[in-house]
Amino acid sequence: MYYFVFQRQEELQRRAELLxxxxxxxxxxxxxxxxxxxxxxxxxxxxxxxLLNTCRYGSVNGGTFSPNNS
Known part of the structure; x- marks a missing residue:
């Protein structure tokens, strides 16, 4: 009887550790x-x-931003 209780306790302990x-x-x-x-x-x-700064820069300079025109 005690062996069964001990075995069950070990099993529950292993399951708790796994969880x-x-x-x-x-x-x-x-x-x-x-x-x-x-x-x-x-x-x-x-x-x-x-992007916001790019739009602002384009507005200040009166044109659209184009990487090829830099």
Missing amino acids: FEQQLARESKIVDSIASLTKAASHLEQIGEF
Whole structure:
């Protein structure tokens, strides 16, 4: 009887450890995804600023921006 209880306790402990490791892996993936999204958002912001400045430059100079005319 005690052996069965001990065996069951070990099994539950192993399952708990496995679930904990799986949860840590999920959280790690979420953190990595957030970091990637943050980096992408930063790049999009930089592109937006560049485009806005390009439009302003074209408006100030009375023409459209053309990379071939620089």
